[in-house]
Amino acid sequence: MSQVLIQAGNRLLNALGRHSELIMQAYVNGTVTERDHSPKVLEQLVQLGVLWRPDPDSELRLKSAVRTLLEGSLQDERSRTINANIGASLASLKTLAEHYKEALHYGRYNDATAHMGDLTEHVYQLTESLSNSVRVMFSRIANEFGYVASVEAKIRENELAQGQVTELLYQLECFRFDELSEIAGSNRELRHLLVVSLQKSFSRAAQELSVVQARLLDLLGRFREFQGRTRLLKGYLLHMEQQPDFVPGNYTRLSQVPVLFNQAASMLKPAFADVNNVSHEAQLQEVVGSLTQLHKRQPEQHASSPDSDIDVSEQDTVSLTKDPIHREVDSFFCAVIDTGQPRSALTYYAEQGLSFDPEVWIYQVIGGFQALNDTDKQYFALEPHGRVDRTFDGNFYINDITLGLR
């Protein structure tokens, strides 16, 4: 028996491998284009239960078992089928458990082992289908139903998913662990399968489904928000088309202006450079240094200035008239030279009856002496008369000066 089964299975898998292209095409397109393939191959695949014809005049399609296998293995996001028939699986589990217990009771150990294998298979199938359903849900949420374009379609997809979650949760309620543990009784293996492993997958599925449900509601809210916004925009345009002269009321005249329309004007303007601020000196210098514009502009201005005629006629002579005090200083020097005697500046001042301020006169005489060139200066000697300040040393008050010849 088993040998025949293995051979048949190998034949099926080989056929799947040989015609993988055809099968994948059918998976992606939904139907097989019969013209492209030989009728013999198609007939073989139909006999193997890979393809089937729903109606006599419809095209060949993939059997749902093959499709589910592909969806599950490829983790295809388009997969929407959720196996929610947990109640039926649980019923078969209970039946198998009863078979097993009966076989044990009568000592038919071979049968018991076979039943146990079946039961194990069923339990793992159930846990796998549970975790698979949750994964399908999550993958659809993760890309926010990216496989459909419009927001409306997304909302419909979301509603479908929510329905499936509700159905799954409803089915999860079929788990009655008190019943299961009663069936398992004191048998260790049964207890492990029916209670421990089922409970583990049950609690994980329930927990994840509640997360899924929350996320779905959240997404639905967002989609509705998007839909609302789109409608608002389209509605506004439509309204403006119908009533082009529509102007919203002036809300700024209301005594309480809505916050939306109360937006203060910009008031900050750039500050100015403070050249007296010493701490900014370095930065300001840098700024000035980088002003290339300043240097560029100057030659332009030169170039643009109009040519002017150069006046080559003789310029008026400028007569430099000497200050009276200068003349008096000169004549004082001359008097010293004439007499050959040293003379006090203030004595000369008194003799000549000069009208300048005496201090200015003394300064001017000193200035006149210092203004001589070095060779002329050698002929004269200037000696100040005065006294040292009583309090502060280094300060010397000049009362008079004497100019003489060396």
Place this chain on the structure above:
Amino acid sequence: MMTEQGRVVSKLLQGEFICQVSDEEGWRYLKRRDSAEQIEPHLNLLNRTLASTAEGEVFFAGYLTLGDDERKVLHQQFQETATSLVPLVEWLLLVQQASESDMPVTMGNAIRLNELQSTIEDTPAYAEQLEKISRYRLFGSTSVNLDGQLKQVFKRLTELGYLLKPNSEKQIYLATGKVEHLYEMIRFIDETESLSLSEQAEAAIQQGSLL
């Protein structure tokens, strides 16, 4: 160096909108209740107050008390807003329709100019729509080719603060909180004037006559 407080206050006084996209640090600062309270006296001193829209996600400075001068400013602003609503709404719908996902433009959305441009180029109806939009005074494009029109519209929107170009070398724009403010304003007008815009749009969709 200015403190975060000083930076935020000066941004507000410059009339800028602060949202998570345009200035995340400032936005985080304003989201803390105590820091918002701290800057309030500074704003009050200048007859400003901290205002927010879009469910507290976007901040800006509003007037504290309204005198004649303030009302004049607001009135002018309102006039500008009212005239720019149609161009902006048409632009929002164009971007939404031309993007593959059919999602409305919301705060933080990235708009890739190159992708948008190729979609519009391939669809004559969108190209016509863009030309119409770009001629509005708000955008003021005089360009005859599509590339120039699109660039001008995006440039103006960036100037107006609706879009942000995070990387000056890449043609990717982010929608700021000001877009949310725009939706809020339309919603407000809808409610205040009882226009029931959504219902109008829905009825038109059912009749199959819209856009």
